[in-house]
Amino acid sequence: MLIRPEAVSAGAARLIGRMSPLVLFIALWYGACSSGLVNSEFLPTPTKVAAALADLVSGGEIARNLFVTLFRAAVGLALGSICGIWIGLMMARSERFKAYVTPIVGGTYSLPKSALIPLFALWFGIGNVTAIAAVFLACLLPMIVNTYHGVVTTPKVLVWSAQALGTTDRELPSQVLLRSAMPDIFTGLRIALGFSFVLAISTEMIASTSGIGKLIFLYGENGTYDYMFAAIACIVAVAFVADRVTLLGMHRLLRWHESAAADYERRRL
Amino acid sequence: MPQKSVLIPWRPVTSVVLLLLVWELAARAKLTPPLFLPPFSVVADQLCRSIADGSLTNDLALSLARAFGGLLVGTATGVACGLVMSRSRFAEWLIDPFVALGFPAPKIAFLPIFILWFGIGSSSKILLVAFACIFPVVIGTYNAARSVGRLFVWSALSLGSNRRSIFFHVILPACYPRIFTTFRIAVPVALITTFTAEMVAGGGGMGATLIYSQRFFESPTVFAYIVVMMCVGLVLDSALLSFQRRFLGWAEN
Numbered sequence: 182m183l184i185r186p187e188a189v190s191a192g193a194a195r196l197i198g199r200m201s202p203l204v205l206f207i208a209l210w211y212g213a214c215s216s217g218l219v220n221s222e223f224l225p226t227p228t229k230v231a232a233a234l235a236d237l238v239s240g241g242e243i244a245r246n247l248f249v250t251l252f253r254a255a256v257g258l259a260l261g262s263i264c265g266i267w268i269g270l271m272m273a274r275s276e277r278f279k280a281y282v283t284p285i286v287g288g289t290y291s292l293p294k295s296a297l298i299p300l301f302a303l304w305f306g307i308g309n310v311t312a313i314a315a316v317f318l319a320c321l322l323p324m325i326v327n328t329y330h331g332v333v334t335t336p337k338v339l340v341w342s343a344q345a346l347g348t349t350d351r352e353l354p355s356q357v358l359l360r361s362a363m364p365d366i367f368t369g370l371r372i373a374l375g376f377s378f379v380l381a382i383s384t385e386m387i388a389s390t391s392g393i394g395k396l397i398f399l400y401g402e403n404g405t406y407d408y409m410f411a412a413i414a415c416i417v418a419v420a421f422v423a424d425r426v427t428l429l430g431m432h433r434l435l436r437w438h439e440s441a442a443a444d445y446e447r448r449r450l
Numbered sequence: 451m452p453q454k455s456v457l458i459p460w461r462p463v464t465s466v467v468l469l470l471l472v473w474e475l476a477a478r479a480k481l482t483p484p485l486f487l488p489p490f491s492v493v494a495d496q497l498c499r500s501i502a503d504g505s506l507t508n509d510l511a512l513s514l515a516r517a518f519g520g521l522l523v524g525t526a527t528g529v530a531c532g533l534v535m536s537r538s539r540f541a542e543w544l545i546d547p548f549v550a551l552g553f554p555a556p557k558i559a560f561l562p563i564f565i566l567w568f569g570i571g572s573s574s575k576i577l578l579v580a581f582a583c584i585f586p587v588v589i590g591t592y593n594a595a596r597s598v599g600r601l602f603v604w605s606a607l608s609l610g611s612n613r614r615s616i617f618f619h620v621i622l623p624a625c626y627p628r629i630f631t632t633f634r635i636a637v638p639v640a641l642i643t644t645f646t647a648e649m650v651a652g653g654g655g656m657g658a659t660l661i662y663s664q665r666f667f668e669s670p671t672v673f674a675y676i677v678v679m680m681c682v683g684l685v686l687d688s689a690l691l692s693f694q695r696r697f698l699g700w701a702e703n
Contacts, residue, residue, distance in 0.1 A: 202544050203551070223567060280461035285469065291683030293642040295649065296657075296676050299664035303672065304486055378556040379642075386558070386650045387661065394559065398650070401562030409562055417555040424554035 225407040234411035242396070243415055250385065250392040251419070253309060254377040257316025261373060264317075265324025266366060270354055272325070273332035286325055294319040294376070295383045302388035312384040312392070319380045320373035327369030331362025364438055367431040374427055378420050488670045496670035497677065505659070506678065513655040514682070516572055517644040520579020524640070525633055528584040532591025533625075537617070549588050557582035558646050565651055575647045575655075582643040583636040590632030594625040627698045634690050641683060 207227050213219050214226040225233075237243040268286075272279040294315060301311040335358055343357045359366070385394030393416050400409035470490050476482065477489035484492075500506035534541045561578055568574035598621050606620045648657025656675060663671035 199543075200547055203547050206548075277461070280459070281465040284462040284466050288680055288684060291638065291687050292676070292680040293638065293645050293683060295642055295646040296660065296679045298649065299661050299672055300676060303664055303667075303669065375554055375556070378554075379558055382556050383558050383646045383650070386561070387646075397559055397562055401566065406566065409566075413559050413563065416559050417551060420554045420556055421551055 223406075225410060229407040230410045230414065233405075233407040234414060237408065237411055237415070243393070243412065246391060246393045246396045247415065247419065250381050250394065250416075253312040253384075253392065254316055254381040257313045257381070258320050258373055258377040260313070261317045261320025261377075262324050262370060265321045265369070265373075266328045266359070268321075269325040269328025270332055270358065272329045273358070274354075286322065289318070290322045290326065294322075294380060295387075298380075298384050298387050301384075307388045307390060311388055312381055315384045316377045316380045319376040323369045323372040323376065324366070327365045327372070328359075328362055331365030332358045334365075335361040364435055367427075367435065371424065371427050371431070374423060375420075378416070378423070382416065485667055485669055488673060493670050493673040493677065497674040500671065500674055506674070509654065509656045509659050509675075510678065510682070512572075513644050513648065513657065516575045516648075516655065517579060517640040519572075519576040520644070521583055521633075521636060521640040523576065524580035524583030525587050525636060527580065528587025528632075528636075529591045529629055531584070532588045533595055533622075535588070535592050536595035545588070549585060553585040553589060557643065558650075561647055561650055570651050570653050572653070574651070575644060575653070578647055579640045579643045582639050586635050586639065587629075587632050590635070591625060591629055594628035594632075595621055598624045627694075630690075630694055630698055634687070634694070637686055637690065638683060641679075641686075645679065 210224070211227050214221055214224060268282065272282055272286075297318060298311070298315050301314045305311045305314060332354075339357055339361055340353065343353065348356050381392065382394035382397075385392035386398045389395050393412060397409055397412045397416070400406070400412060473487070474490045477484065477487045477492075488496075497506075531541075531545055535545050536542075557578065560581065561574075564574040564578045564581075568577055602620050602624060603616060606616050611619065644655070645657040645660075648655040649661045652658045652661075656679060660672060660675045663669075663675065
């Protein structure tokens with residue numbers, strides 16, 4: 182695909198236009214701080230936060246803790262997605278399995294997953310396993326529900342055509358059902374991605390000795406608020422980028438599907 | 451059909467009963483230490499005692515008040531922002547980057563800021579819940595208001611409505627069902643945020659008691675509180691669902 186320079190500059194101009202309220206916000210923040218309108222004890226100036234951010238990034242503090250958090254979130258998300266897709270598919274294919282599993286899925290779905298953090302801390306101690314288990318469970322439910330919905334709404338015509346062309350029952354999920362459910366699975370994945378960050382950070386705040394959630398909490402308790410704001414800014418940026426990358430991947434993989442193009446167009450950066 | 455609805459759906463009941471039975475037997479057979487998994491009967495007993503001495507009811511009332519306070523503030527602000535964004539290009543330009551950045555952000559990470567600004571009492575929790583609920587509500591309301599059928603607006607215009615009455619009598623009512631859907635999404639978000647904030651910051655409520663019980667290794671209380679949290683989520687969601695069916699059934703698509 183050819184990228185024209187004028188298209189790039191137009192895109193950049195649009196991006197700057199869209200992001201200018203953020204600059205305005207930072208200017209207001211700076212003005213409020215330097216004019217003494219707000220107590221700088223409670224709100225460090227943007228320059229101080231930027232300096233703290235630079236220090237955190239160059240000192241490797243952020244990278245180390247971010248890696249721990251992202252590792253927990255990613256492992257939990259991966260396990261949760263795989264199991265969730267499998268359970269969702271099974272529920273859609275077997276009426277009996279669905280009847281047995283539905284009350285358990287329904288009960289766990291409405292349970293605030295962070296409630297299980299103390300329990301997991303009791304079972305698995307403080308560390309990776311607790312965080313991964315919490316993330317896993319939080320990611321599992323949206324994946325089950327969305328995969329189920331996607332598989333159940335597969336057009337019958339697609340299934341019949343595949344069967345007429347000789348697709349066996351074993352091949353049906355990988356050849357037809359899961360492919361047709363792809364948009365729903367990605368919707369679930371995007372929700373699960375958000376949950377994975379929330380749960381990883383919550384677990385770190387409650388029961389952990391490392392990770393970005395712990396880092397933020399420690400800075401808050403020590404009263405080094407410029408560093409606390411910098412660390413929060415970091416995690417917001419990372420979550421934003423992860424969400425956009427998922428959206429982009431969704432658009433790429435679902436190029437063939439009309440809903441993805443419209444969706445991408447609407448929420449474009 | 452009427453005959454079938456009287457019948458007990460035995461499969462779902464079987465799996466729940468089986469789960470409880472396995473739990474009870476595994477705990478009774480000492481497969482795990484009772485600290486890790488107290489028998490279900492002990493948990494049920496603890497649940498009754500917590501209800502009887504009023505501690506559970508107090509915690510639940512406090513948590514629900516925080517969750518719904520935040521939910522109310524967040525939904526009201528979010529609906530207002532979403533509607534204004536859908537009507538004014540300037541407001542859209544101004545608010546959009548904050549929504550784009552705030553929506554995927556893990557809101558619980560902002561808890562230390564809210565504690566710093568609003569203390570460790572209820573107000574910081576209520577505002578954090580509002581902050582967590584506002585983003586999905588803004589996006590939902592904005593999309594709902596943007597997708598109101600032009601035919602409705604044109605019809606109202608040709609019948610002589612002005613902009614003001616179109617907004618209040620056409621656009622706003624047309625948005626109600628989707629605003630309610632986003633409200634249904636925001637309710638579990640509010641509950642999760644409240645419980646987590648209480649666990650991290652203390653200050654009473656379900657989350658705080660849960661984490662204290664865990665620290666003092668009172669496992670039956672931990673399990674009892676988790677069961678109650680699960681029931682609260684279930685009851686709220688089914689209540690909202692039946693409200694939606696009852697009053698917003700006309701928008702069924």
